[in-house]
Amino acid sequence: MVGLVLLFLPDLAAACDKCFGAGVDTPTTRGIGMAMLALLILTTMIFGGIIGFFVHMNRRARLLASGNYVINEQGVLLALPSRIMES
Numbered sequence: 001m002v003g004l005v006l007l008f009l010p011d012l013a014a015a016c017d018k019c020f021g022a023g024v025d026t027p028t029t030r031g032i033g034m035a036m037l038a039l040l041i042l043t044t045m046i047f048g049g050i051i052g053f054f055v056h057m058n059r060r061a062r063l064l065a066s067g068n069y070v071i072n073e074q075g076v077l078l079a080l081p082s083r084i085m086e087s
Contacts, residue, residue, distance in 0.1 A: 067080075
């Protein structure tokens with residue numbers, strides 16, 4: 001729907017004066033480029049943290065499901081001593 005609006009109203013999709021007519025090596029374009037890079041890095045770090053959390057929780061759940069580990073009152077994952085001696 002948004003694509004159709006932008007297709008029939010191209011003035012809405014046009015770049016602003018700072019971006020469209022700017023030279024390649026002006027301070028404004030360098031600043032905008034650095035801001036975009038900073039936002040890209042920040043977004044990547046946040047998504048990486050979210051993915052890392054779910055990977056960690058998946059590994060922890062698999063260890064608990066194996067029956068060789070338990071969680072104590074503080075939430076620490078501990079190996080069962082009887083299972084270690086049997087192995």
